[in-house]
Amino acid sequence: MTFYSPINTTAAATADHDAYMAAYAKAAARAPYSYFDQHIIRTDDGCYWVADEGDYESLMADLVDRIVHTVTAGRSDEE
Numbered sequence: 001m002t003f004y005s006p007i008n009t010t011a012a013a014t015a016d017h018d019a020y021m022a023a024y025a026k027a028a029a030r031a032p033y034s035y036f037d038q039h040i041i042r043t044d045d046g047c048y049w050v051a052d053e054g055d056y057e058s059l060m061a062d063l064v065d066r067i068v069h070t071v072t073a074g075r076s077d078e079e
């Protein structure tokens with residue numbers, strides 16, 4: 001069975017998508033050079049920002065609930 005989802009093409013949806021893609025680009029650029037995962041977090045006002053997992057000992061529960069995507073770190077200290 002196939003389910004179709006309506007595509008929202010309003011200006012607000014386009015702006016939200018552009019903001020997400022900008023945050024993703026930043027996370028993807030930082031991840032290969034980091035030992036920590038890069039988390040894209042959405043705020044209440046619809047903005048996105050990138051948190052380096054190393055910036056926070058353990059991410060607060062509020063931040064964890066707002067993660068919309070994680071880009072895996074490119075470096076490992078296990079090698």
